[in-house]
Amino acid sequence: MSVRTVGQAARTAFDPAVYLVTDTTQCGGPAGVVATVRAAVAGGATAVQLRDPDASTRELAELGAALLAVLRPAGVPLVVNDRIDVALAIGADGAHVGQGDLDPVTARRLLGPEAHLGLSVSTTREAAAAAALPPGTLDLLGVGPVRTTTSKANARPAIGVDGLAAITAAARAAGAPPCVAIGGLRAGDLPALRAAGAVGAAVISAVCGTPDPRAAAAALAAAWQAR
Template identity: 55%
Template sequence: MARAFDLSLYLVTDPRQTAQRGLLETVRAAVAGGVTLVQLRDPDAKGRALAEQARALLALLRPLGVPLIINDRVDVAVAVDADGVHLGQSDMAPADARALLGRERILGLSVGTLEELAASDLSLVDYVGTGPVKATGTKTDAGAAIGLDGLAIVRRQVSLPLVGIGGIDRAITGDVIRAGADGVAVVSALCAAPDVAAAARALRDEIAAARA
C-alpha cells in the first residue's frame, strides 16, 4: 500500500526560479504556507547532483510529514528512499517503475488527454496529473492546454486522485478544484512568488473556498 499523500497543494520545483532564493529556502517557505506535497524536478541535473538535492529535501520534509516525489528518475528515488516518483508519458512505463519502487512508494502519472488515458495502464498508479490547464512556459515539452473543460472530461474518466497542473495561479485555482481536481500543482505561482509562504496560504484559501 502506498504511503499517505495529500494532493491539495502540490509544489513542483524549478531550478531557474529557485536559484536566487535557494531550493531549500523556497520549499521550506512553501511548506510553512501549506504545501502538502513536493516534487523535485530538475531535468538538467545529473544523477549525483539530483540525489544530493533529494537528500537535503528529505531531511527538511520528512520530519514535517510532507512527502517528496522525484520527477522521472526512479533510480534516484529508490537510492535516496524518496516517497515516490512522477512519470510523464514518455518516461518509464508504470509497470516497470512499480517493479523498482515497490508497492509502498507513491507513483504518479501525467495524463493530459483521453488518448493518453486510453494508452495508459493506471492499475499500478496512485494519482494522475492532468494538464496543462493553461499554456505554460515552465515545461517546454508540455502539450497543448486542455482548459478546465478538458480537465473535467479526464476527471469523469478517472477514479484515481487527480491533480491539475500547468499554468495554474491563484486566479484559477478555485475553478480547477470545482472542475473536479483533488488539488493543484504549481510551479511559478510559488517558486517565483516574492513571498512564498504568503502565496501558498493564498492558494490554500482558494482551495478551501472552492471545496466549501
C-alpha cells in the same frame, strides 16, 4: 545521502491539494529550491515533487536528500520526477513519471508496492490507458497543462478547465486514480478546478521564484479550501 527505503510514508498519506513541483532555475539554484520548499511547506504545501531535468544525477540526489531533511520533520511527502534511481537512492516517498519516462508498470516494479507513483496525462485517451493498468500501479494522475505554462519546454497545448473536467470525468468513469491539475495555475483557478473534480493543484511558477513562497503557498491552500 540517506539510505532509507522508498515508501516509509504510507501511500494514503499523500495529499496533493497544494502540490509544489520544483524548478531549480526559477528558484535561483539548489539552495533556492530548499529555501522555497521550506517556505512553501510552512505556508501550506501538502506535497512536493523534485523536478530538474538539467541536473546531473548526483546533483539531483543531493538536492533530493536536502529536501527530505526539510520535509520529513514536516510530514510532507517528496516524490522525484522521472528518476526512479534517484527516488530509490535517497529514499523518497515515490516518483512521478511522464509519457516519455519509464512505463508505469516498470516504475512500480522498481519502486515497490508502498511508494507513491503518479503519471502525467494530457488526453482522455491517456487517462483511459492509465485506468487499464494493473490495480495498484498508479496513485495519481497529473492532468494538464490546464493553462499555458512556461516552466516546461515542449509542453503540450493547454487543455483549459473544461479539458481538465473532461479528463477527470473520463478517468473517474474508467476507474483511474484521482487527478491533480497542473500547468500555469494561479490561486484564482483552484475553486473551479476543485469543482471540476481535481483532487489538487500542482504548481511551479505560482510558488517558485515568487517574492514570498510562503505567502504564495498559503494563498493556494486558502483558495483550495474556498467553497
